[in-house]
Amino acid sequence: MKFSEQWLREWVKPALSTQALADQLSLAGLEVDEVSDVAGHFEGVVVAEIISATQHPDADKLQVCQVSDGSETFQVVCGAANARAGLKTAFARVGAVLPGDFNIKKAKLRGVESMGMLCAEDELGISDDHGGIMELAADAPVGLDLREFLNLNDSLIDVDLTPNRGDCLSISGLAREVGVLNQVAVTSVQVADVAPVCADTFSVKLEAPHACPRYVGRVIRNINPGATTPLWMQEKLRRSGIRSIDPVVDVTNYVLLELGQPMHAFDLNKLSEGIVVRMANAGETLVLLDETEVTLNDDTLLITDAKGPLAMAGIMGGDASGVTDETRDIFLESAFFSPLSIVGRARNYGLHTDSSHRFERGVDWQLQRKAIERATALLLDIVGGEPGPVTEAFSEVDLPKVPVVILRESRVNSMLAMEMPQATVEDILSRLGMTLNRRNDQAWDVTVPSWRFDITLEVDLIEEIARVYGYDNLPVRTPIAQLPLPPIAERQVTLNRIRRHLMSRDYQEAITYSFIEAGLSAQFDPDTQPLALANPISAEMAVMRTSLWPGLVKAVSYNQNRQQARIRLFETGQRFLPQPNGGLLQQNTIAGVITGNRDAEGWVAAKDKIDFFDIKGDVESLLALGGCPEEFSFAAAEHPALHPGQSAQILRAGEVVGYLGALHPLLLKKLDLNGPVYLFELQQDAVTLGHLPRYSALSKYPEMRRDLSLIVDEQIEFDTIRRTVINQAGDALKKVTLFDLYQGQGIEAGRKSLALGLTWQHPSRTLTDEEINNSVKAVVAALTNVCGASLRE
Known part of the structure; x- marks a missing residue:
């Protein structure tokens, strides 16, 4: 909020310089962004009157003006189109100094002598307006120094308020803060009830009391449409960044700045029957004061009459019912709108107004009657009129309650x-x-x-x-606390170790948002209804993620769009799974994604593309960190986000703990990715919980190996064969190695040939050939019965 220091000091007078006041506000949590002068530095500029203005004899766009400063008349050549006889304006006499150390001297313009300069606002550093020379009020005293007349020895203080301090979005709120900080009295404006002169009222009905629990209005008839806003009010508005429009609008803006209560004035003769405060019907339209037409959503609060919408409550009024130069009767409103009913609504329509800025943060819900009385008194002083009695509609149960802490x-x-x-x-x-x-x-x-x-x-x-x-x-104290190191169980694989392991395999850690787009969530996990946010930052962050994959895939897209072809990312974080009982499970998860070439670019590197077994190998190495890889298995399974033929479940002791596979081709196309893309996602607990390490001595006895060549159906998974071998080969079996896979000539269709290497080693003796042969026979018999295997001849 930008405000005039002089205006603030009308309310409270701290014994501080301008800079000290700004520093004090910043230290109190009201950060001051900028302190600036209300005008540039200039001297020798006075209020003057143009006596006459005639066409320059040798220039079509110049006029020769006779200008009086009250004691003497000067000839001035001026190029402003609005220079005319009778105009009071700013006159820089010869010898004056304008901003930028620009000295005014005698000059000749196209052969005509000019004794000074008629100034525009931007030439004096007052504003950026260069539409013509300044136009001052008709009663401006000729000859008076312009700085004194406009009270320009003032500073502008721009305060960047945090969203919780909506109470300081007014001069009264800021004065209250300054008074508290300096222990000085605050002289607030005295607001007395204005006695009604006429009995006219306009009915108000609240159909959405939860959103608008209080609405105060007043009819004022027979105002003077030709009245002008006083200079003191225009200047206070200008210094707060608000342009003067007309007296009625200026008064509502002035009360907004002074007390913090947004207000609006309707042309009474354009209203029908009575005011109704209700929610919009989807599809209704309204032409706003800025002449843009909006189609309203059903969550938008409206001020309406019998004909339809008049204004978007707390945001902007409608053009059809606004005050104009011909308005003689007005209906003045002052309402309290619940912050939750206003927050985000203006942004939905691409708007941001002074009213919405305040109502979103919260306006004093006991201020409405005081504001309307203050505005009425100001209007009567400026435009006259006959006020009616105040009409108030409220819902006591919906008004905020005074908290006691x-x-x-x-x-x-x-x-x-x-x-x-x-x-x-x-x-x-x-x-x-x-x-x-x-x-x-x-x-x-x-x-x-x-x-x-x-x-x-x-x-x-x-x-x-x-x-x-x-x-x-406040004193400086060094905190003292007992901070024992938390014990880490030996069987626990720490998250740092997991991160280091993945980085050692050329992955980079990514951190993505927990909020994602609803449509993206549905593409990756259509069977789960994600938790929707009540007030999302944007449509792309509308729901809580049920998987880490959407964020990682968006990161892949971002990198590919920046010419990164080989990408390996992982993330550790939570996913949010709604439960049948209405609860929410926040599950710690580890996920990864890879795409591009298998090896980084180099003169000895191959250019092979990654495949399913690359990411499967990465996952297997991750699962082995806990020392119990035998507890994990992989099974072909479908997932909505994965390629139907290249996806698998990851199981631990028969329970599904994750998925891995290739991204579905339809998703690749929709997300415009260069494929293939492979992903994995694991429950963190399944990876971090390992086995307690146990010591076992190395055997000094020789290994015994037998190779088997088997023919099985191509649907038989190697994991099934491996487990069958382990169950039948005895305790001395050390490892099972698959060293060949063949399909083709000599093998009938639908079957495959697997070559296994079985290695035995006993810890305390040398195994005999008979023992090994018996084990091989048992293994072959079990493979025949369980897997339908036969020995290849």
Whole structure:
């Protein structure tokens, strides 16, 4: 929020310089972005009147003006189209200095002498307006120094407020803060009820009281449409970044800046029957004040009458019912809209207004009647008129409740690391507008004022105490705590070890958002309805992820679009799985993705593309970290996001703990990826829980090996054969190796030839040929019965 320092000092007068005031606000949590002068540095510029303006004899776009400064008349050549007789404007006399150390001297323009310069606002550093020379009020005193007339010895302070401090989006809120910080009195504006002159009212009905629990309105008839906004009000608006439009709109904007209550004025004669505050019907349209037409969503709160929508509540009024130069009767509104009913709505329509900015953060829900009385009094002073009685519609049950927070003295002292005097606590909170009742010797009941939506907890109060007391006044204490190292079970594979292992296999760690697009989630996991966010940052972050794959695949797309062909990424994080009972399972997960060539580019590197077995090997190496790879198995299975012929379940002791495979071709096409792309995803607990290492001595006795060549059906998986061999070969079996796979000539269709190497070694003796032969016979018999295998001849 940008505001005038002079306007603030009308409310509160701290004994601080401009820079000290800005520093104090920043230290109190109201960060000041910029302090600047309201105008550039200039001297010798006065209010003057153009007596006459005639065409330059030798230039079509120049005029020769006779200008009076009240004591003398000067001839000035001017190129502004709005220069005319009778205009009061800014006149820089000879010898004046304009911003940029520009000195005004006598000059000749096309042969005509010019004794000074008529100035535009941008030439004086007042604004960026260069549409012509300044036009001052008709009653501006000729000859008066312009800086004095416009009160330009002022500074602009731009405060970047955090979303929780909507109470400071007004001069009254800022003055309250400055008064508290400096322990000085705040002179707030006195607002008295305006007595009605006429009995006219306009009915108000609340059909959406949860979104608009209070709506205050007033009819004012017979205003003067030709009145002009006073200079003092125009200047205060301008210095706050708001352009003066007309007296009625200016007054509503002024009250918004002064008290923090957004308001709107309707042309009464354009309204029908009565005001109805309701939610929009999907498909309704409204032409806004900026002349854009919007199609309304059914979650948008509207101000309507019998004919249809008049305004988007808390955002922007409609063009058809707005105040114009011909308006004589107005209906003035001042309402409280629930922040949840406004937040995000303006952004949905590509809008951001001063009203929506305040209502989204929370407006004082007890301010509406005061604001309408203040606006009425200002309007009567400027445009006159006959006010009617105030009409108020409200829903008591839907209005916010005044929170009462318990504050413990011991908690204050503990968090601030000092003994905060009881009187100091009470003084700070009282000056912040809170009411304190001593509950007992150790705590207070603190009633929070209606303008502080951000205070609901005890820690919020303690933060306020620390902020006002001064962070730099709090003592420096070194925290002392017992921090024993947490034990790590020997069977536990740490996450750091998993990360290091994957990085050793040329993976890079990625961190993606937990929020993803709803459509993307449906493509990867159509069987799970993800948890939708109530107020998403954007449509691309609308739901909680049920898999880490969407984020990793988007990262692949991002890298491929930047000419990265070989990509190997992994991520450790949570996925969020809705449960049948309405709960949410937050499951720790490890996932990875690879694409591109098998080897990094190099003069000895092959250019083979990765395949299914590359990622399967990476996963197997990961599962082996726990020392129990035999507990894991792979089984062909389908997954909606994976290629039907290149996907597998990962099981541990018969329970599915993950999936791996190639990304589905349809997804490759939809996401415009260069394939193939292979992925894996594992439950973290399945990888991190290993076996306790056990010592076993190395055998000094020789190994015995037998090779078997088997013919089996091509659907038989090697894992089934391996387990059958292990079960029948005896305890001395050391390893089973698959060293050949053949299909083709000599092997009938639908079958395959597997060559196995079986190795035995006993820890305490040499095995005999008879023992090995018996084991081989048992293995062959079991393979024949279980797998339908036969020995290849």
